[in-house]
Amino acid sequence: MAADASPSDITEFFQAASRHDVSLVTINRTHPEPVQELLADAFSMQSVDLVERSLPQNDDDIVALRKDGQVTAVSSLRELMRSFLLVNADRFKTGTKGFDSDVPDVLKGMDETLFDLRGYPASNKEKLLLILVSRHIERRAYEAGAGTLRSTFQRLSRLEDELGTKKVYERLAGRTVDVHVYGVPDGVPRGLDATVHTGTSDEYRNSWCVVFKPPDGSGAALIAHQQEPNRWRGFWTYDRETVARANRYLDRSF
Template identity: 65%
Template sequence: MVADGQPTSLRDMFSEVSGGSLSLLTVNRTRPEQVQNLLADAFATGSVELSERSLPSDDDLLVLREDGEITAVSSLDRVMRSFLLVNGDQFTTSTRGFDEDVPAVLTGMDGTLFDLRGYPDSNKEKLLLVVISRHIERRAYEAGEGTLRATFQRLSRLEDESGTRQVYERLAGRPLDVHVYGVPDESPTWLDATVHAGTTHEYRRSWCVVYRPPTRGGVDDPGPGPAALVAHQRAPNRWRGFWTYDRERVERIHRYLVRSF
């Protein structure tokens, strides 16, 4: 850390993440065993333990626990439709995930550091970061105010990925202050946003989506709160990252992007 408490790199922020022990519990599962296997594959890196149980409650629930305490409950069907039975291509070719709520058992995993693999090493692990990115973008869209900053590694992704392009066209159509970052292999001149181009390691390896809501007279806006995802590509198809809704942490991440990108 530097003298003012700001990190010297995005990776420095990982040392601040000390979330508790997370576990997922399928309750009264009637879905086939393959569904349990998909969950196991999605969290194969060990950040989240998976088990199942029969309880006097509704069927086909997925329960998130932190340090043994229940923090979120979602229907297994919703998790299947929004995560387990989709792939990353559906997000890059359409606005999937932008117009629907993400199940609470997924959004509630904030403050946990994940090491995730991309395709073909894993079909599901990296998709978790994609789903949460859409969740934060939707949060900014619903607020309609504030600042959204997103790093894309390559700016051409805004051209090549039709789903991503459509999402950011919609975001830029709101009274939001939208900033996009990436290596300038192609500039999105069509986008009504501030474009930041660079070729440093962090431009090439970072994956950030940061929403900072407005404040009025020092009072937080009552709309959707702040959120940030920070991830770093450690190696081909290998990502380390987390997300947070903590106001102070989001503000530090926001200030870092303003200062260092």
């Protein structure tokens, strides 16, 4: 898709995802084998290879992200366990902490990678990746305190029913961020300091987008679409041009 092209639907953005050779490398693991199995299961359906190495010159229990043969991010295995491998996605619906805990660098660094992700019960972890990245982008907007955040929820009732999600957007209301929320009007949130957009088209019902465009500098965008019930295809990006296009698309097409 050309830089100035206007996509006809949200899935055209998937063409912007690069075809990197991506792998996660666990280095000097001391945690038990089930931890490695959890990591393998989380990415078993993805184009992400999992490698294990013993390197005497390195610290123990490290996870490195490698893109096209180059290490681009490093996180501790403990951090990955605490924020992803040992986490239940329901915590983000019922919890109140929202985006207080940031996402490990090796997960944030998987930008431009196209994923095909399943929710529970098909998978306990795959869909959680989209939830974590959503919170990461919302946190960026909160910390910036300015700019535009556009989020699609499929059903607007989620902003009332999911306490964790509700808390995030209540906190964002305390910042000077221009917040726009999109979804089927099955329960428009009360007292939310945001511009509410409603509709019933396929994109309203099946898009999962979180797009933050700051006043200057590069923002971030998660762009996903539900291909079939509880199965999502999507990616995230920090590319300035793609973020700007996604922001324009949501502004003009929804």
